[in-house]
Amino acid sequence: DFPPGDEAYHTYDEMVAELDKTVADHPDIAAKVSAGKSFEGRDIPVLKVSDNVATDEDEPEVLFDCNQHAREHLTTEMCLHVAQRFTDNYADPAVKDSVDNREIWIIPSVNPDGSSFDVESGEYQGWRKNRQDQGTDTNRNWGHKWGCCGGSSDDPADETYRGTAAWSAPETAAMRDFIDSRVVGGTQQIKAAVDFHTYSELVLWPFGHTSDDVTEGMTQQEYDRFAKVGTEMAQTNGYTPQQSSDLYITDGDSLDWMWGQHKILAFTFEMYPSSSGGLDGFYPPGDVIERETARNDAAVDILLREAGA
Ligand SMILES: CC(C)C[C@H](NS(N)(=O)=O)C(=O)O
Numbered sequence: 001d002f003p004p005g006d007e008a009y010h011t012y013d014e015m016v017a018e019l020d021k022t023v024a025d026h027p028d029i030a031a032k033v034s035a036g037k038s039f040e041g042r043d044i045p046v047l048k049v050s051d052n053v054a055t056d057e058d059e060p061e062v063l064f065d066c067n068q069h070a071r072e073h074l075t076t077e078m079c080l081h082v083a084q085r086f087t088d089n090y091a092d093p094a095v096k097d098s099v100d101n102r103e104i105w106i107i108p109s110v111n112p113d114g115s116s117f118d119v120e121s122g123e124y125q126g127w128r129k130n131r132q133d134q135g136t137d138t139n140r141n142w143g144h145k146w147g148c149c150g151g152s153s154d155d156p157a158d159e160t161y162r163g164t165a166a167w168s169a170p171e172t173a174a175m176r177d178f179i180d181s182r183v184v185g186g187t188q189q190i191k192a193a194v195d196f197h198t199y200s201e202l203v204l205w206p207f208g209h210t211s212d213d214v215t216e217g218m219t220q221q222e223y224d225r226f227a228k229v230g231t232e233m234a235q236t237n238g239y240t241p242q243q244s245s246d247l248y249i250t251d252g253d254s255l256d257w258m259w260g261q262h263k264i265l266a267f268t269f270e271m272y273p274s275s276s277g278g279l280d281g282f283y284p285p286g287d288v289i290e291r292e293t294a295r296n297d298a299a300v301d302i303l304l305r306e307a308g309a
């Protein structure tokens, strides 16, 4: 469990229970499916929020995924906040409009094994990766230009270990299969996505594997749209907007595949804090959860709008 004082954070079981309660409370607009299983066999739950939730309607779809990195627990709270906002607040006309005209997918924990390991002793382990062998960094294990560009490590002991091959981590393979499954009639129904991380307060867009703006798979027009939407979202949450590679080069990361493979308008948000140095930044006190998750409400609404553009 989370250390004393941080009980506000959801353990894996509490997160699953929260999703089940949301479905029970809102059966017409919320449903739970599975993306697959983690290395240790935990289910990776997906919440779908939309009117006529049991029907696949021809509406733009948006994906919010969280907790790729184990210690980034604030992101699980971010995904649960999105789930709560678009179900409990369905009476709000703006919320209802989004739920009625979009299909929203929410994955509060991509890496349940790592997340559980990080807290189960009652002391934070500072763990980042999954729990496969010495751990794979799932955000270096996606299959677009995997290991291409010095943006990951081939050393299993490293924090950015890319795995033995693209998709070698069950968790990334589950994400791939889920997103691939949203190709209907040859068209990817997911139009936009945010992969939530902590920390540094950044809005990031592809690509990560190169510092070039324009490159194979990214025209100037496409880049300009990322920059425009990214900047607009950053103006609402006070984060800094930039290309992912401006932070550092990464390969095998989620954005490169979501855009490179499926042309999903995909962003990474690095949440609060802006900087605290070292491991403390990954463990903000529970009393910031409400403020720091609601801080992204307007950005989430912008992304939902853009999905229909
Ligand atoms: C998305 C990239 C550019 C940044 C991310 N930073 S994190 N969340 O691991 O500290 C990462 O290294 O995967």
Ligand SMILES: [Zn+2]
Pocket (backbone or CB within 6 Å): 068, 069, 072, 197, 198
């Ligand atoms: Zn991260």
